[in-house]
Amino acid sequence: MVNTPVKWLFILPILFLAIFPTSQAAFADDVYKSIENPEAKAFGNRVCTNKECAKLAAMLIHNRNEKINPCEDFGAYGCGNFKITSNEKSYLLEGTQSIHRKLKRILESSPEPNEKQWCNLARSFYKKCLDTTSDVYPGLRVLLDEIGGWPALAAGTSDWTEFDESFEEYIANIHRKYQLDFFFKVKVFNVKHDNRRQNIIQVTPTLVEFNSSHLNDLSKHGSRFNPKLNIEQFDAELVETLTFHGEHKVLYDNTSISLQFPGTWYHYNYEFPNFDFEKYFTRLFDGIALFDRETVVAFESAEYFRQFHKLLRPENRRKVANLASVLVLRHLLDIPKTEQSCMYYMNSALKYPTAQMYIEKHMDRDAVLKATEMVKLVKEELRESLKNASWLDDQTRANAILKVDKMAYSVGYPENLFNDTYVEDNWNIPPSPSSESFYQLAARIERKLIASSLSQIKRQPDTISWEMPILMVNAYYYPTKNKVVIQQGLFQLPFYDKNLPDYVNYATMGFIVSHEIMHAFDNQGRFYDAFGNDVNWWENATSVKYDEKTSCYVKQYTDEGVDGMLTLGENIADNVGIKLAYGAYKRLLKRSGEYTEPALPTFEKFSMEQMFFIVYNHQWCSNGQIEVDANDPHPPEDIRVKMVARNSKHFSKAFNCEKTSPMNPEEKCSIW
Ligand SMILES: [Zn+2]
Known part of the structure; x- marks a missing residue:
């Protein structure tokens, strides 16, 4: 009724057999x-x-x-x-x-005997999402440290250590952890290529919305992370991050976006000499799937990908890390902790587990x-x-x-809602210990979903x-x-x-x-x-x-x-x-x-x-x-x-x- 997504590609079997009543x-x-x-x-x-x-x-x-x-x-x-x-x-x-009321009743009731692990995860998710009493900042700090730390939190000190990996590896690490618009987006996509449907990698330039009002919001968080923070210098770094984002915006706005035809990495390998995509993909897919020269890739806008390396100068490492931290933080804090938004988020991130619980009771x-x-x-x-x-x-x-x-x-x-192998492949996530904050749990689920999606390359399209x-x-x-x-x-x-x-x-x-x-x-x-x-x-x-x-x-x-x-x-x-x-x-x-x-x-x-x-x-x-x-x-x-x-x-x-x-x-x- 509402959505007509245009960028999804699979083919078709007819689902569900039904019998017409004889009379x-x-x-x-x-x-x-x-x-x-x-x-x-x-x-x-x-x-x-x-x-x-x-x-x-x-x-x-x-x-x-x-x-x-x-x-x-x-x-x-x-x-x-x-x-x-x-x-x-x-x-x-x-x-x-x-639906939310019925689901809430299920989530708040005692677990069924032999309940699946992913159902338990949904219970923890809902409970933690609604918990407004715990201090969320230590958990958020851990998440920021996992991507190399937020330099602005060390404003005026030498407490931040510059990441020593390449820009390619740094960006890949963030894309493995979060689905956010950090210079570009990577998705596994199903298209017709070489006369058959295939899962390929689509790389799209993106620009996240970031403006002075977001800056003011973020400014309030600084001292919550670090009570001894030098607020003036922290704010100055945020302004610098916004300026850097502005540089990206100019570049993004001035390059045309046009779909490039899918080709094997062997074909694309020489297109972008200034950003080592092979290094990027190798890090992105490490432990998830095999990326090699036969992997099929489509870049939207070759022009953008030939130019965006200009932002990734060695003297910009701190700015890049600040931008990444700001985007991660905004991405996580984007889930307002209200009953409604917790339900919406959960029904998306844990769609099969919550639907299993609901449909078993109400279908x-x-x-x-x-x-x-x-x-x-x-x-x-x-x-x-x-x-x-x-x-x-x-x-x-x-x-x-x-x-x-x-x-x-x-x-x-x-059709595969109760196929435990499928659900396990996607939501087999270890239980959440009581010490884990809501945002840490949300990040863990997101990583698992990103990995599941990336693992689809070279597999048969899921219909x-x-x-x-x-x-x-x-x-x-x-x-x-x-x-x-x-x-x-x-x-x-x-x-x-x-x-x-x-x-x-x-x-x-x-x-x-x-x-x-x-x-x-x-x-x-x-x-x-x-x-x-x-x-x-x-x-x-x-x-x-x-x-x-x-x-x-x-x-x-x-x-x-x-x-x-x-x-x-x-x-x-x-x-x-x-x-x-x-x-x-x-x-x-x-x-x-x-x-x-x-x-x-x-x-x-x-x-x-x-x-x-x-x-x-x-x-x-x-x-x-x-x-x-x-x-x-x-x-x-x-x-x-x-x-x-x-x-x-x-x-x-x-x-x-x-x-x-x-x-x-x-x-x-x-x-x-
Ligand atoms: Zn419609």
Whole structure:
């Protein structure tokens, strides 16, 4: 729903096998507790009375504003009272809080017998993260000493000893320990090279943000490390560090960034005579993986890497060490020690351990299987839409259908979540002794993760593991993997429950699935093929038609005051997404013959089609106080709902909106 990472590359197996129930009607009887009610004509005279239906109905009633005509302002009709009834900014945040509460209960309970070591590590991590009474400075000092010490803490004395290794080894040592933007970034990356997918090393120039306000923050820490510190001289060294960083900024800003093609180190070896990358890589991979001349590397911006050695003059050793220390310190102190941020950080750094603990307690396997079926039906619907889109030429259509066929999906949790060999490879970290500070523990975990990632070079690309946290209320599509991932947090109200009617589940999670799948065909995703390769598979004339069709959204959203170009991918995903979800739901009904589902209590007089849009709208309820980020490609929630309704013929038909009504304008945008 939110993220479309563009720089990940893997290929695809289809995950999770699911079995379709032999009879939908029999399946429905198992799920719903319902009563007869002749008022619910559109629902086969049945009203669902189970806990989930009652709960969702209560939410809908609480949040809507019935006085508003849905054809006038659909968003306000469904969510007008949300700000009065909810303590949270949105359901996305409310869902996150709910997961955090459940996880907190698990972490604070007594360990299970035979609990895995990594679960214990999560308990220690959480406890230490929340501990605000211990003095963190001795632990931070140890970490700074491990990278050769922070010279500014010895300002005015001769207590700092200049590191005696080369700049190459010094920088490699920091990159082994911390994932931070220290002159450049190194990542293991999966690309197509020599006609096969390979894990290669990508080296990217970076510039960390560091300014005078950061300087003031850091200045406060000096005397906490060393009460006898000469503050004046310490501050002077910080200013000098900022000036040095400014020199780096000038160099960085004045070099162009362009992707260099992957090549073996043998090929690159002679490109950068002034920085010994071989020495750097040898130190970086020492004890982790074999770096040799056959290792494939891609440098972004050869120009930068031919020049940045100018900063690494022998007289700059102290400045480089100061900059490294400042960056490490900022990196570590970046984890605010609040319950929320500890949870977020932990769900990222220890994503498999925490997800194992959570999912063992809270996962409903049937719910996951049912949601997986939904993904298959949405794919089927998209395949059909592509077949019927007359503006596609035959070759582009065939390429598009192949992309749908090959699209992988992972629903609820990764297939290897309980594969202890995998989890052990990545999170087999010795227990945290009581003397270890939170930051030392966080650094140890980070080092293990960096080493695990670097160890992937020359290995087969991993197509199964999730890169993003599992316990999130979200979903995403990876263009370079051609894969949709539905995260665990969506398995709760108002997004999904297996005991709710399908018109609810298809309008909520079904829409989210469809939205993500459409990212494969949005204005960026469409340039990746069925195998995640960055190739243009569109015939030129068809590409021109695509641009014409999508320019309709650009104009429409720009007229609403949002950046129509920046948000185009999301808008395509939203508008086609709702159509796919609706079509997939209709497909489900058709498959089961005369099948109808029960009404939600007190919603007997609505139609199933109206309910579909009402619950779709409802999942987007927010109190309007979510901070707007100018670079966010997602438009605000109210605009998302409004525009989807305005472009949807199904919506205006369901609510019988007059042609002149605001939610039913003459001009509608559509792709297929
Ligand atoms: Zn999206």
